[in-house]
Amino acid sequence: MDILKDLQQRGLINQMTDEEGLKKHLETEQVTLYCGFDPTADSLHIGHLLPVLMLKRFQQAGHRPIALVGGGTGMIGDPSGRSSERQLNSAEVVHGYSESIKEQLARILNFDEGENAAVARNNHEWLSQMTIIDFLRDTGKHFGINYMLAKDSVESRIEQGISYTEFSYMILQSLDFQQLYQKENCTLQIGGSDQWGNITAGLELLRRSAAGEEEVEAYGLTVPLITKADGSKFGKTAGGAIWLDPEKTSPYEFYQFWINADDRDVIRFLKYFTFLSLEEISELENEVETQPEKRVAQRRLAEEMTKLVHDEEALKQAERISAALFSGDIKSLSGAEIEQGFKDVPTYKSEEKEPQLLDLLVNAGISSSKRQAREDIGNGAVYINGERNQDLKHTIGEEDRIEDRFTIIRRGKKKYFLVKFQ
Ligand SMILES: N[C@@H](Cc1ccc(O)cc1)C(=O)O
Known part of the structure; x- marks a missing residue:
């Protein structure tokens, strides 16, 4: 299987370094590749899906993916694609987020299964062990200020302002690539389109720090930014x-x-x-x-x-x-399904277990007045769990409550209301 060709046909490649070289590399070897995810929230969102699935595609083609959780970089904040400085989270919060994100990644990728199982890494492991003196002497020397200033992530922030913290981020991500390259023979980093600058900075570090010793073979690849035909933001x-x-x-x-x-x-x-x-x-x-x-x-x-x-x-x-x-057949749903399906409809908590339908319509704000409520019921505009009810004297009873907790009232064609009982 020609993985690059498949990716190209799917429109999944935005940029890559040395297409010919990478193609050959993937054809001749089992390649270890990685993608990093910073714990900026307690969950990934669909904006993260493309790179995660990309790891899975490489895995299915026989390569070995590393899913890296940015427990260290998440403490610093990537300026890429952002117009203003990030708010820093506490170490505990970042740690908690890292754990949840790792579990989500494990659900989608096959961790510890088979010969090319995906593996999880957390860059807190090595970034937290580095001393400031080593950082500045051994790594900082390979980064020219002009080179760093020319990166999109920095250049676009010069006017707005960027802290030394976020400015340094690309060096940390580069250190990750170096670590994984040296320790795990990882030769490909992938990421979203906004990661091109950080990925190429990493390749630069690999080459400079190896200067003279060996030929470095490593690559970078980014996935496209997802656009929508109506111009609104995806996700x-x-x-x-x-x-x-x-x-x-x-x-x-x-x-x-x-x-x-x-x-x-x-x-x-x-x-x-x-x-x-x-x-x-x-x-x-x-x-x-x-x-x-x-x-x-x-x-x-x-x-x-x-x-x-x-x-x-x-x-x-x-x-x-x-x-x-x-x-409209609501009766067939379970309580859990009701909760999911009616999460966003107006909700009313009924103190009474057996309210009069008429009173309920008024108290829950379903009908604007008692007169209106009578009219609605009389007209056949009121449905209890999908069934029309025209009884002006109806009392909500056990048979009207789903799992004894919920009643769904519909008024007219599609105005739904959720009534909750304690
Ligand atoms: N900077 C990436 C996450 C990342 C973190 C560490 C890495 O080594 C690689 C990628 C992002 O914000 O999406």
Whole structure:
């Protein structure tokens, strides 16, 4: 399998150093490669997915990926792609974030399995052991100030201002490459498009620090920045970022994110994010062209991604919730599914276990007045768990509560309200 060719056909390569050399290197050897992830939050988000999946692609082609968690660099803050100085987190916070991120990486990549199992490293291990004197004497000497100032990450910040802390970041990332090159024979670093400067700085350090001793063979490769046809930012919704942690973004929301992909984006996303073959993707492309209303490609994308990041069971739940919301048949859902599917609808906590429907509509702000509530019920505009209820005297009873905790009231075609009971 020609991995570079596959990546190119999928549009997954933004920049690389020495294409010919890298191609040959990958053809003739099992290559150890790495990608770093800084713990800037307690979870990765879908903006991190492309490089993570890239590691997996190399792994499937027989190479050996290292997923590096930036427990050390996360204490400093990468200025790449940022217009202002970062807020520093405490050591405990960075440590906690590092642990969660490592677990997420382990879920997607195969850690400790097989001959080319992925391995996890944390750069806190070596960066924290280095003394300032060694740093300045042994590493600092290889970095010219003009070279550093010319990097995008620094140059674009000169006016705004950049601290010595963030200015030094590229040297730390370079030290990681050096460490992994020397200790683990890692010869390729990959990253997002904004990492080009840091990756090439690392290659520079490898060459300079080895000067005269050996021929250094090492490469860098970046993945593209993901754009959307409508011009909005990928991975952000009105509700914020799409996280990989199911507690922060439920599998249902995650599924919805992908299923909402624009017809103009969906094929590119299938190539970028899934492991479907290009033939299969081209069949889906045909579907988008001939019967876009069926959204076959979007459904496939949502399925593949939900399985990949979560699991089969989470996918089934997401599909059940989507189907129930579509048909209005809420009764079939479990309490956990209700929580996921109705996370963003107006919620009312009922003190009373058995309220009158009429009072509930008013108290929960579903109908604007008692008169309106009567009218709504009378008109048949009110649904309890998907079933129309026109009884002006109805009392919410046990049969109206899902797992004794939730009742979903719908008013009109699609205005949903979640009532919670203690
Ligand atoms: N600087 C990278 C993360 C990283 C950290 C350490 C490395 O050695 C490599 C990459 C980022 O912010 O995305």
